[in-house]
Amino acid sequence: MIPPFLVALLGSAAFAAQADVPVVRIEAHPVMRAQPAEATIEAVRQSVLAAQVAGRVVELAVDAGDAVRRGQVLMRIDAAEAAAAVAGADAGVARAEADLINARAEYERARSLVERRFVSQSALDQARTRFDAAEAQLRAARAGRGQAATVQGYTTIASPLDGLVAARHIERGEMAQPGRVLLTVYDPTAMRALVDLPQQRIAELGGAAALRARIELPDRGRSIDAAAVTVLPAADARTHTVRVRVDLPAGTQDVLPGSFARVHFHSADASTQTAPVMVPPAAVLRRGELTAVYVVDGRGGFTLRQVRIGQAVGPQGEVEVLAGLAGGESVAVDPVRAGIAAQAAGPVAGR
Structure with a gap:
């Protein structure tokens, strides 16, 4: 006790x-219940620059990680062949112009002789045909010259946007071929997460119109409210999933394309709350x-x-x-x- x-x-x-x-x-x-899903970060504006002409890389001004401006020259391909093509096209234009001058003079002479009845009408018709052919030949020569000049412009690779060089796929001195990837450039101020969601999960969250999200960046230890959520209007026939784009706020720093993220989806509809x-x-x-x-x-x-x-x-x-x-x-x-x-x-x- x-x-x-x-x-x-x-x-x-x-x-x-x-x-x-x-x-x-x-x-x-x-x-508000959240549905987590694994995602991959990508740049909203990204350009993969490929060669459009064959030639040796003679100048390489940037490397991966460098900041670039729109219109900045990033790379040059040997333009000797393209310059020769332009010179040949210029010569073709000069010859076509000379032929046109000669054909015009012959046509004027034939018309004068027909009026004085020194030649027949058929001679005038032939002169007119040669004049028309000379005009067409000049137009073709000028078009060929423009095409050659365009090809010559392809030897200079410029940045299509302000951003960063994500990767460089060629070295100086290597041979570029049409279609070969040279550089990848992206804008780091506009990023988004890509998620493949089952159709049923989107329906459980109230549909595409009511979808909201928060992006978790595990490597950075932070979470960010999504600026916008876009559900693409098509499903994958094999997996029956729908691609969802989740935009990060403009200017979000230290987010790399290809990195892992986790997106927490929820609905803005109060009726879905428990x-x-x-x-x-x-x-x-x-x-x-x-x-x-x-x-x-x-x-x-x-x-x-x-x-x-x-x-x-x-x-x-x-x-x-x-x-x-x-x-x-x-x-x-x-x-x-x-x-x-x-x-x-x-x-x-x-x-």
Whole structure:
């Protein structure tokens, strides 16, 4: 039998211990559920520059990681062959112009002779035909000259946008061929995440119009609200998934194309929200396979109660309680100190 003075002493110690343990009253409140999905970052504006003419690379002004401006010359291909083609086209134009002058003079002469009845009408017709042919030949020569000049312009590779060089695929002195990839340039101020979502998941979130997202960048340890979510109007016939583009806010720094991201989708529709019981993560005690919380028992002590928890879905990282706890109860935020208080109150309870 425990002496009365010891019971009173232990009881006062238990109440003092409970007073030192912070507690929180839990309630069921609506929480926006998120559906996580793995994603890949890509640049909204990216250009893969390829060669359009054959030739040796004679100048290479940039490397991977360099900042470039729109219109800046990045690379030059040997233009000797293209310059020779332009010179040949210029000579063709000069010859066609000379032929046209000669054909025009012959036509004017024939027309004068026909008026004085020195030659027949057929001679005039032949002169007219030669004149028309000379005009057509000049137009063809000028078109050929323009084509040769265009090809010569392909020997200079310029940046189509302001941004960074993501990769360089050729070395100086190597031979470029039409279609060979030379450089990859992207704009780092406009990035987005690409996700392939099952059609059913999009329907569960309220459809494409109600879709909202938050982008988690694990390597950077931060999360960013998406600027826009675009669901492409086509599904993959093999996987039955839909491609979703999730835009990052303009000017987001330190995000690299091809890097991993995690996108948390949720719906903007309030009807899709649930009202689970949430507890602070610090209140959950884990001991092996046991998951429990210390609940205020209303008699000045704490009771250890086993619970089944779900995922962290609250705004402050609160943990959802699936079973074992009801709204309106109070739990200890510090389970270690609550356990000490419960042990101190044990003899009183067993009196």
